Amino acid sequence: MTTKLLIPFAKNAEGKLVTAREVERGLDCNCTCISCGEPLLARHGKEKVWHFSHRSTGGVGGNDGCGEGSIHRAAKEALSQSIGKQFALPDFLRPPGTAKVRAKILRVVPEHYIEEAGRTVDCWIRLDVRCGHNWRVSKPLGIRDLAVEIAVSHKKDAAYRNDMRNADVPSIEIQISLDYIWKRIAKDKNLPVESLLRSIVLNMTTNREWLYLRE
Numbered sequence: 001m002t003t004k005l006l007i008p009f010a011k012n013a014e015g016k017l018v019t020a021r022e023v024e025r026g027l028d029c030n031c032t033c034i035s036c037g038e039p040l041l042a043r044h045g046k047e048k049v050w051h052f053s054h055r056s057t058g059g060v061g062g063n064d065g066c067g068e069g070s071i072h073r074a075a076k077e078a079l080s081q082s083i084g085k086q087f088a089l090p091d092f093l094r095p096p097g098t099a100k101v102r103a104k105i106l107r108v109v110p111e112h113y114i115e116e117a118g119r120t121v122d123c124w125i126r127l128d129v130r131c132g133h134n135w136r137v138s139k140p141l142g143i144r145d146l147a148v149e150i151a152v153s154h155k156k157d158a159a160y161r162n163d164m165r166n167a168d169v170p171s172i173e174i175q176i177s178l179d180y181i182w183k184r185i186a187k188d189k190n191l192p193v194e195s196l197l198r199s200i201v202l203n204m205t206t207n208r209e210w211l212y213l214r215e
């Protein structure tokens, strides 16, 4: 079964993120596509995992890319709403004698244009990054502003890394696995979408890597 083109989340009439398992079937779900804003049908079928599809296509397929686009946009929103929360950085060489590196999000700017790099990044975040055995006696580490890219299927290429290196902008990529999302949706009927996305974007450590880190 391919889930690549199916839409996993939508916004309901109250603007809350929901899965198709939480709402009435068909147009009665009163949901819209997070990616393109079109009305959606909730598909409660027997063969495929319950999902959403666009009304304009009569429930067949969808606008290309709205499945991945929805995840991308919802993840970006989750990150934007996480000021004050802890943020997992990809591994990097810890300063000697330190046990932990911890970061807290101070500020998030979605869709930020970085002039020096000539690129718009998914999110531009300001962090309080500290290291030490103990959070209370920790010292700041030299990273403050960070470009964050969210990749659902398309990963950033070497040209992107080069631009970030030339502009000297530390940047990371968070990979979001479609399979993982569908697995979680299949498992949990009342999956709280927001908290799932927050855990993927903020807390997972295995899904992120540095695109550029200052030496």
Ligand SMILES: [Zn+2]
Binding pocket: 033, 034, 035, 036, 037, 038, 054, 063, 066
């Ligand atoms: Zn759409």
